[in-house]
Amino acid sequence: MDFNWTAQQQAFRETIRTVLAKHLPEDWEHVAHGPASKEQTAFAKQFCAALAEEGLLVPHWPKAWGGRDADPWEAFILAEEMWMAGEPRGGQYMNVNWIGPTLMLYGTDEQKEKHILPMARGETLWCQGFSEPESGSDLASLRTRANKHGDVYKINGQKIWTSYAGDADTCFCLARTSDGKNGISIFLIPMDTPGITVRDIPSIIGEGDIHEVFFDDVEVNQRWRLGEEGQAWEIVGRALSMERVGIPRFSLASKTLKDAIRLLKQANRFSAGVVEQAAKAHAACEAARWYSYQIIDQRAKNLTTGPEASVGRFSTVICERLVSEFVVEHVPEAISGVHPMLLAHHQRGIVAGIASGAAEIQLNIIATQFLELPREPR
Numbered sequence: 001m002d003f004n005w006t007a008q009q010q011a012f013r014e015t016i017r018t019v020l021a022k023h024l025p026e027d028w029e030h031v032a033h034g035p036a037s038k039e040q041t042a043f044a045k046q047f048c049a050a051l052a053e054e055g056l057l058v059p060h061w062p063k064a065w066g067g068r069d070a071d072p073w074e075a076f077i078l079a080e081e082m083w084m085a086g087e088p089r090g091g092q093y094m095n096v097n098w099i100g101p102t103l104m105l106y107g108t109d110e111q112k113e114k115h116i117l118p119m120a121r122g123e124t125l126w127c128q129g130f131s132e133p134e135s136g137s138d139l140a141s142l143r144t145r146a147n148k149h150g151d152v153y154k155i156n157g158q159k160i161w162t163s164y165a166g167d168a169d170t171c172f173c174l175a176r177t178s179d180g181k182n183g184i185s186i187f188l189i190p191m192d193t194p195g196i197t198v199r200d201i202p203s204i205i206g207e208g209d210i211h212e213v214f215f216d217d218v219e220v221n222q223r224w225r226l227g228e229e230g231q232a233w234e235i236v237g238r239a240l241s242m243e244r245v246g247i248p249r250f251s252l253a254s255k256t257l258k259d260a261i262r263l264l265k266q267a268n269r270f271s272a273g274v275v276e277q278a279a280k281a282h283a284a285c286e287a288a289r290w291y292s293y294q295i296i297d298q299r300a301k302n303l304t305t306g307p308e309a310s311v312g313r314f315s316t317v318i319c320e321r322l323v324s325e326f327v328v329e330h331v332p333e334a335i336s337g338v339h340p341m342l343l344a345h346h347q348r349g350i351v352a353g354i355a356s357g358a359a360e361i362q363l364n365i366i367a368t369q370f371l372e373l374p375r376e377p378r
């Protein structure tokens, strides 16, 4: 593959860096540490509004919805720069990557009018209500129930691990309207609806990140069901394929590795054995970068992306883990908060391969669909 950035793409990257320099506060490293802290989430709201003003929140969205139809490469360059800076958009990266685009594809006029432009202006924060106790990888087994009474669904059940639920305005929520995989529907539920209770789950990855969300007779008008009853499986499949390559975490891993190497060199601790481990982590970051670029190239050419997307995602998990291990082993002081950005990466590295779907599920897809290995007979 002959790959070079065009002059226009390089200029776009420079524009993003200039805007980041203008809007990130001097103590940004300390705010970024705690990726979902109250402080970070409050900053993200103001930052996303500023990005929207600069035309850099949703450039890849259609003009009608506040974008300028930028191509998939520009969307990815934007995401790379944001992640390299410690993802100052906070949870709003989900709106930009997949919630907004999914509403554009499947929403009613009323749903689009209510939700898409506020997202494009950086005003709203969503959470993703998929996982439940006992239903993570096996999402089809989820039990939260939506029973219809006239025009209204009554929702009862529990979600878990829901990121940003404590601050989110709306939940993109899956609930069962009938049995089986094709009995799951999507509801767009304001988080202040009576009957919703959110509980913080204290965790090593930082304050405010993950939650339990309880639904007790939560009433949702059928106007706020996305798509048809039972269409969730199709819609979520499409939405997650947008998310899977939309998060270039390798760029944060790569920057973290460079920062760690700089610190080790300054302290005369970058010795032969350390160099070898750094080289392995660097190679993993580069592999993840190129696998991801391959997917973006397919998208830019309007080609269908197959199991390669899982290869891209799994290679990103590997690079995050290798960089995290490198930091823990060679710059352990980072973990106590001496270097907040290294700690921020470490917190994200801990959950690499769990959050956004277990890595082993990607391996299953790679084994069966990419390598075409036979399934073991039962």
Ligand SMILES: Cc1cc2nc3c(=O)[nH]c(=O)nc-3n(C[C@H](O)[C@H](O)[C@H](O)COP(=O)(O)OP(=O)(O)OC[C@H]3O[C@@H](n4cnc5c(N)ncnc54)[C@H](O)[C@@H]3O)c2cc1C
Pocket (backbone or CB within 6 Å): 127, 128, 129, 130, 131, 132, 134, 135, 136, 137, 138, 160, 161, 162, 163, 164, 205, 209, 210, 351, 354, 355, 356, 357, 358, 359, 360, 361, 364
């Ligand atoms: C930080 C964080 C943020 C999250 N944010 C959200 C969120 O905002 N919204 C949301 O809905 N969810 C969220 N999640 C949940 C996340 O999507 C689930 O943790 C993930 O899908 C795995 O599900 P589980 O935890 O139930 O583990 P399980 O599915 O029970 O898996 C446990 C183990 O078994 C393995 N395993 C399971 N099935 C298979 C299989 N078929 N083949 C091989 N191995 C298998 C897994 O790989 C894993 O190692 C978040 C999780 C974390 C850690």
